[in-house]
Amino acid sequence: MTDEINIMLVEDQPEYRDVIKLAIDKTSDLHLASMYGTAEKALSSMQMSLPDVILLDLRLLGMSGIDAIPKFRESSPSTPIIVLTNSNRERDILAAISHGAAGYLLKCASLDQIIEGIHTVMGGGASLDPSVAKLIMRNISDESVSETLSLSKRKMEVLSLLAEGLVKKEIADQLNIAYGTVDSYVKDIYEALQVHNAPAAVNKAHRLGLFKRRKESLTGFAGIVRLACQRMKQWIVEELCKLFALQRRGWKPLLRSETPVLHLAGRRSGAKSCILYLASCIFWSCILRSQKAAPFKHVASSSR
Numbered sequence: 001m002t003d004e005i006n007i008m009l010v011e012d013q014p015e016y017r018d019v020i021k022l023a024i025d026k027t028s029d030l031h032l033a034s035m036y037g038t039a040e041k042a043l044s045s046m047q048m049s050l051p052d053v054i055l056l057d058l059r060l061l062g063m064s065g066i067d068a069i070p071k072f073r074e075s076s077p078s079t080p081i082i083v084l085t086n087s088n089r090e091r092d093i094l095a096a097i098s099h100g101a102a103g104y105l106l107k108c109a110s111l112d113q114i115i116e117g118i119h120t121v122m123g124g125g126a127s128l129d130p131s132v133a134k135l136i137m138r139n140i141s142d143e144s145v146s147e148t149l150s151l152s153k154r155k156m157e158v159l160s161l162l163a164e165g166l167v168k169k170e171i172a173d174q175l176n177i178a179y180g181t182v183d184s185y186v187k188d189i190y191e192a193l194q195v196h197n198a199p200a201a202v203n204k205a206h207r208l209g210l211f212k213r214r215k216e217s218l219t220g221f222a223g224i225v226r227l228a229c230q231r232m233k234q235w236i237v238e239e240l241c242k243l244f245a246l247q248r249r250g251w252k253p254l255l256r257s258e259t260p261v262l263h264l265a266g267r268r269s270g271a272k273s274c275i276l277y278l279a280s281c282i283f284w285s286c287i288l289r290s291q292k293a294a295p296f297k298h299v300a301s302s303s304r
Contacts, residue, residue: 005122006033008051010042010068011084012060016107020055020084023111030118037061039068046075053118056101058085058092066092069099080121084114093132103127151192151210158185159210163202 007030011017017035024032033051036042039060054072058065065083072081082103083096096104102121105114106129117127151159154175161171168186172179186198193208195201 004029004031005118006031006052007118008033008042008045008054009035010037010039010054010060010065011035011057012037013057019111020114023115027115030115039063039065039071043068043071043075046072050076050079052079053122054079054081055084055118056081058083058087058096066095066099069096069101073100082117082121082127088129088131104132105129106132151189155185155189156210158182159189159201159205162186162189162198163205 007024009017009020009032011020014037021032021035024030033049034042034045036045037060039056040062042054056065056068056072060068063071065085069081069083072079080102081100082105083101084105084107085092086107087093088106093104103117103126105117105127109117109129120127157175158171161174166174168182169179172182175182189201190196193201193204195204
């Protein structure tokens with residue numbers, strides 16, 4: 001009996017507790033020492049006796065399993081914890097492992113797999129569901145890539161425009177560079193991120209925090225000026241559209257990007273772009289206001 005592994009089960013579903021108890025009772029070297037429906041009661045019992053291993057559900061009434069892991073570790077640092085849950089969400093998996101769980105098994109696992117997981121953990125190993133192990137390895141790979149990955153400022157601009165849904169030709173027009181140059185940048189981005197298409201590149205860039213880094217890099221005076229220019233451009237375009245809306249006839253084509261001044265402005269960036277937008281706004285404002293009366297008189301006379 002001294003070689004028995006004493007197990008604490010923290011599970012709020014009575015039916016599943018009975019299933020686990022049945023599997024443990026059939027295993028000669030395992031002993032279900034205690035069962036609790038809440039983490040609070042299980043933690044209180046740790047003051048009287050310590051189990052050899054803890055099977056812990058995450059979705060519990062009161063304190064969650066995620067929050068309970070550090071407290072179990074504090075009460076008994078040497079007692080391994082195996083999470084036994086229905087949740088295969090990445091957030092739960094990474095939180096449990098980072099808090100110190102020695103294993104993570106899904107309830108859909110067979111009873112033999114759960115028993116084997118207990119023996120593995122007691123032997124000093126880590127018991128992980130295959131899908132969980134794959135996810136963890138992917139995140140470890142992503143972290144190593146994140147530490148060494150470095151994209152140039154121009155490539156980050158291309159990646160940001162890809163994230164906005166622009167195609168290569170539109171990116172070339174936006175940045176005022178050749179299509180071939182954009183195509184080369186995109187290939188380099190795919191290779192650096194180890195992906196094969198734009199959605200995968202954007203998704204991985206978000207996971208690695210590349211867009212967050214870019215946002216943080218826009219601090220200081222230069223970043224403030226750049227953001228101010230972007231805001232000014234948006235405001236000028238909105239005001240220009242309001243002026244165009246004053247004319248109900250004859251001016252709709254001017255709203256298109258093919259309008260010479262606007263198209264020229266759209267291919268610039270920063271202060272030059274704002275100046276061109278402002279110039280176009282003043283130019284068309286003067287024309288519209290000088291021609292405003294006649295067309296409306298015409299519309300009024302034709303409606304009679």
